[in-house]
Amino acid sequence: MRADGYGDPAAVRGLVRQIRRAAERLPRAVTFMEVCGTHTHAISAAGLRRLLPEQVRLISGPGCPVCVTPVGYVDTAEALARRPGTLVCTFGDLMRVPSSSGSLEQVQAERGSVRVVYSPRDAVALARLSPDLTVVFLGVGFETTVPTVAAALAEAEASGVKNFLVLSGHKVMPPPLRALAADPQVRLDGLLCPGHVSVIIGARAYSFLPEEFGLGCAVVGFTPTDVLRGVLELVEQVVAGRPAVANLYGRVVSAEGNRTAWAVVERFFEPADAVWRGLGPIPGSGLELRPRWEGRDARALGVSVGPPVEPRGCRCGDVLKGVIDPPACPLFATACDPSQPVGACMVSSEGTCAAWYRHERLAAGAGRA
Amino acid sequence: MCLAVPMRLIERRDEFSGLVEAEGVQREVSLMLHPEAQVGDWLLIHAGYAIGGIDEEEARIALELLRQVADAEVPQ
Amino acid sequence: MRKPGRILLGHGGGGRLTQELIAQLFLPAFDNPALAPLTDSALLPELPPGRPAFTTDAFVVDPPVFPGGDLGYLAVCGTVNDLAVAGARPLWLSLALILEEGLEMELLQRFVEGARRAAGEAGVAIVAGDTKVVPRGKGDLAYAVTAGVGVVPLGRELGDALIQPGDAVLISGSLGEHGAAIMAARHGLAGPALSSDVAPVSGLVEALLGSGAAVRTMHDPTRGGVATTCNEVARRCGLRMVLEEEALPVTGGVGSVCRVLGLDPLYVACEGRVLAWVAGEDADRALAALRGHPLGAGAARIGRVEEGGGGMAPVVLHTRYGTRRPLDLLAGVELPRIC
Numbered sequence: 001m002r003a004d005g006y007g008d009p010a011a012v013r014g015l016v017r018q019i020r021r022a023a024e025r026l027p028r029a030v031t032f033m034e035v036c037g038t039h040t041h042a043i044s045a046a047g048l049r050r051l052l053p054e055q056v057r058l059i060s061g062p063g064c065p066v067c068v069t070p071v072g073y074v075d076t077a078e079a080l081a082r083r084p085g086t087l088v089c090t091f092g093d094l095m096r097v098p099s100s101s102g103s104l105e106q107v108q109a110e111r112g113s114v115r116v117v118y119s120p121r122d123a124v125a126l127a128r129l130s131p132d133l134t135v136v137f138l139g140v141g142f143e144t145t146v147p148t149v150a151a152a153l154a155e156a157e158a159s160g161v162k163n164f165l166v167l168s169g170h171k172v173m174p175p176p177l178r179a180l181a182a183d184p185q186v187r188l189d190g191l192l193c194p195g196h197v198s199v200i201i202g203a204r205a206y207s208f209l210p211e212e213f214g215l216g217c218a219v220v221g222f223t224p225t226d227v228l229r230g231v232l233e234l235v236e237q238v239v240a241g242r243p244a245v246a247n248l249y250g251r252v253v254s255a256e257g258n259r260t261a262w263a264v265v266e267r268f269f270e271p272a273d274a275v276w277r278g279l280g281p282i283p284g285s286g287l288e289l290r291p292r293w294e295g296r297d298a299r300a301l302g303v304s305v306g307p308p309v310e311p312r313g314c315r316c317g318d319v320l321k322g323v324i325d326p327p328a329c330p331l332f333a334t335a336c337d338p339s340q341p342v343g344a345c346m347v348s349s350e351g352t353c354a355a356w357y358r359h360e361r362l363a364a365g366a367g368r369a
Numbered sequence: 370m371c372l373a374v375p376m377r378l379i380e381r382r383d384e385f386s387g388l389v390e391a392e393g394v395q396r397e398v399s400l401m402l403h404p405e406a407q408v409g410d411w412l413l414i415h416a417g418y419a420i421g422g423i424d425e426e427e428a429r430i431a432l433e434l435l436r437q438v439a440d441a442e443v444p445q
Numbered sequence: 446m447r448k449p450g451r452i453l454l455g456h457g458g459g460g461r462l463t464q465e466l467i468a469q470l471f472l473p474a475f476d477n478p479a480l481a482p483l484t485d486s487a488l489l490p491e492l493p494p495g496r497p498a499f500t501t502d503a504f505v506v507d508p509p510v511f512p513g514g515d516l517g518y519l520a521v522c523g524t525v526n527d528l529a530v531a532g533a534r535p536l537w538l539s540l541a542l543i544l545e546e547g548l549e550m551e552l553l554q555r556f557v558e559g560a561r562r563a564a565g566e567a568g569v570a571i572v573a574g575d576t577k578v579v580p581r582g583k584g585d586l587a588y589a590v591t592a593g594v595g596v597v598p599l600g601r602e603l604g605d606a607l608i609q610p611g612d613a614v615l616i617s618g619s620l621g622e623h624g625a626a627i628m629a630a631r632h633g634l635a636g637p638a639l640s641s642d643v644a645p646v647s648g649l650v651e652a653l654l655g656s657g658a659a660v661r662t663m664h665d666p667t668r669g670g671v672a673t674t675c676n677e678v679a680r681r682c683g684l685r686m687v688l689e690e691e692a693l694p695v696t697g698g699v700g701s702v703c704r705v706l707g708l709d710p711l712y713v714a715c716e717g718r719v720l721a722w723v724a725g726e727d728a729d730r731a732l733a734a735l736r737g738h739p740l741g742a743g744a745a746r747i748g749r750v751e752e753g754g755g756g757m758a759p760v761v762l763h764t765r766y767g768t769r770r771p772l773d774l775l776a777g778v779e780l781p782r783i784c
Contacts, residue, residue: 005432009765010439018438037784038371047768065784091416092780093708105777118632118781119417119707121399144371145783148418151401155385196371199413199421222371223764225435249425252413258421261402311619338773348784357769358758372783392697394629394636396705415784418751419635426551 006223007046016051016229022235026333029055031191032234033180033322035173036194037064038222044359046224056235058353059322062176062279063194065141066093067320067344067351070097071308073140073169074099076218079303080136080167080328081107081114086301089123090138092116097347100309122150136298140169144196145289147261150268153296164262167298168288171274174205175199175285181213185315186321188215190234195249202257216243216259219253220237256362277344278316280303314343319352327355335358373415375423378406389414452548457578460738470554471574471696474561479566481539487572489537498533501525504589510555512626513641514716515561520589522645522716523569523667525779529647530663530719532603532654533595538564539573540591545584556587565644569593601654605681605722607661613728614686614748615721617741618642618651619682620671621713625702628713632706632781644717649740653719656734658727664720672711672760672772673722679759686760688748688772707782711762712775722750 003009040060043049049058060184062068074097077234081088081104086103095105095116108114117123120137139149148165156164173194180186187210193206198219209215222228226249233246247253265287274286289297314336315329326332326345336342336356345353376389376396385401386429389412396417400406403419448465457460479487504520514522521538528535539558544553564571597603622642629639633708639647648667651715656662666674671693675686688711695710704712717740723731728746735741758771 003765007765008435008439009767010442010444012766014438014442017442026382036371041784046766047763047764048766050768059378075529076712093781093782093784095780096777116780119408120632121417141783142371144373144415144420147402148399148416151418154401155399196373196413196415196420199373207391225438242425251431252421256400260404261420264402282758351413351784358773372707374701376705391705392634392636392701394634394698394701394705424465430779 006225008225011225012051012228013185013191015225019056019228019232020053022232022258023053023055026055026235029057030189030235030238031057031059031322032057032190032192032231033061033188033190035061035063035177036197037066037348039192039194039227039348040064040352040355042224044220044350044355045226048224048227050230052125055229059233060067060355061180061322062320064274064348064351065171066097066348068091068171068276069094069097069140070167070277071100071310072275073167074307075305075308077104077138077167078102078107079305080298080301082113083301083303085132086113086134086136087126088114088136088138089117089126090114091140093348094138094140097331100306120149120189123153124156124161124164126150128159128161131163132203133345134163134165136165136167138168138169142171142173142194142197143200146170146265146269147200153268153293154264154297162295165296165298165301166289168269170287171276171285172271173201174208175282176276176279177206177209179282180321181209181215183321185323188322190216190239191216192227192230192234193217193219194254195219195226198253198257200258200261202255203245203253204255205257206245208242210245212225212300214243217245219245219247219249221249221252223358253312278320280317310352311342316343317344319345326353329353373413373420375411376414378408378410378412381408389419398415448548448550448770452544452546452550452553452578454546454578454580454713457544457576463576464522465702466576472558474557475571475574477570477572478679479570487537489572493596495598498528498531498595498597499592500527501590502527504651505585506627507585508630509552509586511630511641514643514756515555515559516589517556518563519559519629519716520591521560521563521567521569521571522643523545523571524591524593525645525647526665527652528595530665531597532601532663533571533597534648535567535593535595537572537592538569538593539588540571541575543577543579543584543588545586546581547577548586552586558588563645602662605661605662605678608678608682608684608722608750609661610684610720610750610752611725612661612663612746612749613725613729614688615723615731615735616671616694616745616747617646617719617721617735618717618743619696619699619766620715621695621699621703621710623716624670624713625699627705628708628781629702634702635700638696639702642715642717644740645707646717646719646740649719649735651729651740652734652738653721656730657732658731659724660731660736661722663722663725666715666718666720666734668714669775670710670712671720672673673774675760675772676774678722679753684753685751685757686748687751688760688762690762690765692741694745694748708779711772712779721763725749764784
């Protein structure tokens with residue numbers, strides 16, 4: 001399988017060399033954080049961490065929408081799937097997330113009322129085909145995905161499909177970034193910003209990080225060279241003592257983002273406080289359907305769920321903030337592993353703990369930089 | 370959260386729909402979030418929607434930069 | 446009386462409708478001396494010399510007709526291939542169908558024609574069969590259950606236990622074509638080159654075994670793809686499989702489908718491929734033999750075998766960047782993702 005220019009091994013080698021050279025001038029070891037599950041995945045897939053010099057540490061923050069979806073949301077989704085005459089449609093990512101008592105996958109086995117779709121449009125189409133069903137789409141994801149759900153709502157409105165509803169678990173990125181930057185426990189030297197969220201919100205959305213917190217940012221794409229260019233940039237910013245927002249994904253990211261897309265979001269959604277699994281509540285970090293759309297808000301269906309059962313002893317919050325590495329959690333690899341995930345960080349295959357667990361098994365292996 | 374792929378718009382279907390293609394694989398997608406798309410444009414496709422366009426000049430510059438980095442490397 | 450355009454419960458009842466179905470659809474399609482008498486059991490000729498091999502499989506596929514094949518073709522190929530990769534020459538198959546009331550007769554005809562075509566290509570006879578019908582809503586259009594008998598010629602020894610460090614891992618063609626075609630069909634992706642690789646591989650296997658290369662074992666990487674099959678083999682023989690990312694043959698179309706849906710081609714099913722473990726020094730000879738066969742044109746060496754253990758994963762990918770990552774077993778089926 002040949003790579004294209006963005007994945008060219010020679011370019012990767014060259015960038016690694018440049019990073020090593022630049023890192024020699026670092027005043028101290030540095031920690032950079034990425035906050036996007038797709039970045040976590042891309043970095044793992046190419047084994048990029050192993051190529052970086054020792055003084056540059058790359059960690060994963062709360063960027064995986066699956067990982068940060070609270071247990072209560074999944075419990076509600078399951079309750080909806082058990083409600084008579086209801087079809088729950090979801091992205092594949094949510095199917096195996098553990099809830100208080102099971103998972104959507106298990107409810108599908110029990111009731112046949114959960115359908116995986118690739119696009120929210122597919123759920124609208126299902127609603128159109130079955131007007132007697134209440135179709136609820138599980139709206140999870142950050143700013144990359146919210147516009148697609150809003151557009152699906154717009155399409156349903158325009159074509160008179162009344163039985164398409166959304167259960168919003170959407171979250172937005174700047175508030176948790178602000179919380180991380182302001183948290184004295186968290187020691188970060190730079191941030192790799194999620195490239196596709198940035199397509200929507202624009203590179204300027206991160207200006208507050210260098211301006212208010214002295215934290216440098218690099219907006220990057222998802223190929224190995226994109227990620228490494230970002231690491232190089234952050235190293236150089238630390239060496240020069242000049243934190244800034246560097247847009248290294250100019251081929252798709254602009255300073256102001258996609259205003260058209262955000263206008264569709266604002267038509268249907270408004271900011272709300274939201275709970276992040278592992279991190280707790282963060283004000284203004286979520287999106288809810290506006291009151292005038294109550295008819296499309298699945299919360300108005302009134303399914304009730306018991307109090308969510310949160311795992312005891314789980315230290316996902318500290319892992320997500322980069323304060324500890326996964327092995328420091330008492331549940332890691334004992335009660336909690338990819339086949340029986342307890343907390344947020346193990347739930348998705350690209351959560352920090354899951355990725356760490358899999359790579360532990362190469363501890364004795366080749367491939368270290 | 371950010372799984373999006375570049376695909377080229379080969380046909381507009383109606384006001385908000387189009388057919389995109391990459392490596393011979395085609396899908397109908399919504400253009401509601403990027404209505405200015407023209408046939409021939411490369412678009413960034415996420416969950417069945419075009420969420421933005423790809424600036425070909427910027428892409429060319431990025432690839433050229435990478436090629437220079439690659440050329441400076443001794444082949445392994 | 447006009448012929449029904451759909452399967453009725455009566456078609457599974459054993460009475461006139463069943464007899465008509467057999468006489469007008471199944472018998473002409475699968476025409477062979479063992480089937481023709483329509484006895485309760487097919488009486489077969491003597492087995493050729495060698496070890497008998499026996500396998501069974503069940504097939505359910507959505508959509509039941511897909512680019513490159515259908516349920517019937519898939520069912521026959523699947524069983525033929527299980528026999529072939531065990532080193533057996535496939536001989537006789539059974540085909541049992543569980544049909545949903547209301548299944549369109551045209552679709553059933555399609556499955557039967559697919560099965561006939563696959564049997565013809567593989568040189569096997571479908572000598573026994575059965576049909577049951579379940580009420581509408583109780584079946585997913587059609588399920589196929591097959592069993593197959595073959596013979597491993599005398600002197601042919603194959604098995605995972607024969608694999609040694611230093612052996613080469615070969616695949617007969619590009620990865621993930623069947624699974625990609627199915628997932629594409631389910632999620633609105635289309636393309637002229639997107640087609641299942643489903644095919645009977647018995648001829649390809651004979652070409653490989655006739656090359657003189659020391660073949661240790663073979664498998665067909667069906668559900669879960671190459672990575673899953675390698676995991677099974679590695680766990681059985683206690684050795685490590687190291688696959689080379691740059692060497693994996695993946696077509697542009699399959700790559701594109703996987704990128705759009707967030708799938709990894711290493712975990713996507715093939716239905717017309719052979720994964721073979723051969724002695725390292727015989728890899729070139731084995732590849733030449735595979736490439737000389739029409740189904741093996743895209744054959745490639747994709748990895749090697751190392752000593753196992755040492756706290757490392759049993760299957761590892763050597764990336765194009767010189768790093769290694771484990772290729773674990775999937776938790777369940779691969780689903781399209783947004784993250």
